[in-house]
Amino acid sequence: MHLVPAERAHRRAIDEHTVCEAIAGIGDPAGVRAWSELFGLLADPGRLSLLLAVRSAGPIAVSDLALATGISDTAVSQALRLLRAAGAVRAEKEGRVVRYSLSSPRVDMLLANLTAS
Template identity: 50%
Template sequence: MHLTEPPDGTDEDAARAEQRQRALDEDHRICDAVEALPDADTMHAWVTRFALLADPTRLTLLLCIHAAGEICVSDLALAAGLKDTTTSQALRLLRAQGLVATQRSGRVVRYRLDDETVHALLHEVAGQPARL
């Protein structure tokens, strides 16, 4: 029997009609799922953000910056419980990826969040207990 043939009223036809409807419903879900995927550049940007956030040191620094607003390296290292050099290395990477920006005031360089999406994510992370 082809999908275009009308059913003849048997239980087998009813089962096939139900199966066809399930397939159409699934097909719709598949199309919705595919349409929800971002383009390759957007996907890469999200993967990069999540990779940066996946490191405990970088996430700690970002959460501290999120709470402080603007903060210098030595104060940030103290708040995060890290060495200045470790903090500087992590900040260099975060700055290169555009998550933080700097503001110089004489010899003091202060860091602030520079990615609104990460800012919003950190706002959620800071206010929620972790659940898996």
């Protein structure tokens, strides 16, 4: 059981090979944490709606997102601030208007798979 961490090596396995495959499948704990945080962003229906709208419409302004999703301008701005801090969207300023687009290939991939089903 070469992949079992030392602190768990004393525990008995039924199938050592399967345990090692399971550990390999889990991968790096930091990667698991990053995916968990990403899924946490997507777990909110409002944020998910915003991301789906941004993905479909391309660069889009806050007021247009609010109109499209039925979420208030203030709530859209707050959600976009969180999504921007997480690296899911980016903002581009055109004069006085700020337009948002997806910036994360991971988010784009997840949304593509979501809408394909």
